[in-house]
Amino acid sequence: MCGIAGLYYPAIAKPVDPARIVTMTDALAHRGPDGSGVWTAPGVGLGHRRLAIIDLEGGVQPMATPDSQVVVTYNGEIYNFQEVRAELERLGARFQTDSDTEVLLHGWRAWGPDMLDRLNGMFAFALYDAGRRSLFLARDRFGVKPLHYVELSDGAVAFASELKGLLAHPLFRRTPDFRAVEDYLGLGYVPDDASMLAGVKKLPAGHFLLIERGRPVPDPVRWWDIDFSKRATGKVRDLEAELVEHMRAAVRSRMIADVPLGAFLSGGVDSSAVVALMAEASRAAVKTCTIGFDEADHDETSHAQIVADRFATSHNIRTVDSDDFGLIDTLVAAFDEPFADASALPTYRVCQLARETVTVALSGDGADEAMAGYRRYKFFAAEERMRALLPQQFRSSVFGTLGRLYPKADWAPRPFRAKTTLLALAEGGEFAYPKAVGVTGPALRRKLYSLEAIKALNGHSAEQRYVDTMRRAPARDGLDRAQYADIKHWLPGDILTKVDRASMAVSLEAREPLLDYRFVQFAATLPPSLRIRAGQGKWLMKKALEPWLPKEILYRPKMGFVTPVSAWFRKGLAEEAAGLAQSPVLVGTGWFDAKTIARLADDHRAGRAEHGRTLWQLLMLERSLARLFG
Structure with missing residues (x-):
């Protein structure tokens, strides 16, 4: 496990100062305290911070082929590297180390981007090919390992494992993107297709980016996707x-x-x-x-x-x-x-x-996403069965009206939140599910925002990515689509x-x-009745x-890591919550309505309403903005 960073000039091979790469990798020292390295050539610089796990002596990076024509800096683990190595040796490759890193060098020469299909692991890496004058960035199937990149004002493409690696570059311009605030408040995290800093991109899970000198930076290419459309058969x-x-x-x-x-x-x-x-x-x-x-x-x-x-x-x-x-x-x-x-x-x-x-x-x-372990899947599957029985027009008219009239009860256990359930039944599943997985709902977000902020969003909504993903999912039913969307957004983003x-x-x-990926793909083929049965998520897994x-x-109620944020904002963090409405960092952006924030904090502290999760979001946003732009 490591941290990587680097620079590549796609237009012209400008010199790269090794000290600049060192500055970027030093910001990632926590990811790799066991060593560091830099490799540069005209138009490219690769940096690495190492946490030594395999081949402690020989796995030093950046690693190059003996002729220095192919160089890689890599974060992650290839779990089947010995099998891939054996295949490459049969093709004539000669290895100098026992490290999984070297598999990437020989794999690239043998198969190019197609080598990714042979890899079973978690990884994000940057590979420079001098002969092709190209930089190849790749990320694993599920996005276990991160990779950020941005085009700088001098024409360079900078990349790093974490955002702080990009922030260390002196030409990086810190401009906020309010759309990411909308995404964050809606979902609880900044998803992989967004960034708090304008211009920054995250290479999507299961994608690669091949940048060739003399050509514009292209869009990433998907190299893997999970398929929920097939069904396993058998006893x-x-x-x-x-x-x-x-x-x-x-x-x-x-x-x-x-x-x-x-x-x-x-x-x-x-x-x-x-x-x-x-x-x-x-x-x-x-x-x-x-x-x-x-x-x-x-x-x-x-x-x-x-x-x-x-x-x-x-x-x-x-x-x-x-x-x-x-x-x-x-x-x-x-x-x-x-x-x-x-x-x-x-x-x-x-x-x-x-x-x-x-x-x-x-x-x-990973098992909850693969085997439908979250309680929300059980509720959503039940709602989908109801949607299948009743026409959309009836549901919209009857359940929508009842939902608007029913009192709000966020404090109640999920089965007793009739308002939430009724409103969900009034909508199609692809519209209801994103709200079920969200944190601060669309109506409350609009109250939080200033008029200028609402105009700036120009219709952008945190939930829309879920709607789009569920609609295009390779899936057979609603549960498939919900799990697919979670694997694409919730899993890598949260x-x-x-x-x-x-x-x-x-x-x-x-x-x-x-x-x-073999376990997850097998799970995706299981009929919904083997994922959820008798109110139990992960049914087949538990039985096995x-x-x-x-x-x-196996059968006790799911707990997870529970943190009492609602209680915090009525006790130890009550003053922090009250201060959010006067925060020069938060309110000073012009994005928020201070009176609404103050009312949320007051109502929550007095027990008139439940706003603990939203207040936690606002507090973490304030602290992050202060660090990014303060």
């Missing part, structure tokens, strides 16, 4: 066995490392499954770590201990304060752009804990950004075996894991 027990084999292979391939390795263990199904399969594959006790909270309602340590005892892991638990908002500024620095998923706080803490004993930690991320930034901030490599895990783990 349930056979599908269970196939699912477990995919999981087993994914876990084992991610246990290859030349440094200490362990796992996050929350006590939920996904991390417990990963630990179970690690224990099966390991001769030594698996190192596991769990974060506990001082409030029982948010604590899962007892369930994690059950799994740790069952598999005799070397288990490490640390209890933290549930009012752990002292990490806010640390997270703002780690994420660069505003990020409102408050579970980033405990994620950071568990990464800190893991780093004390290991350099690589396996996580359970879940994977959270884990990447939190782990890299403490120089820890996190690996996600349940995002092995019954020989490994006790039912009290």
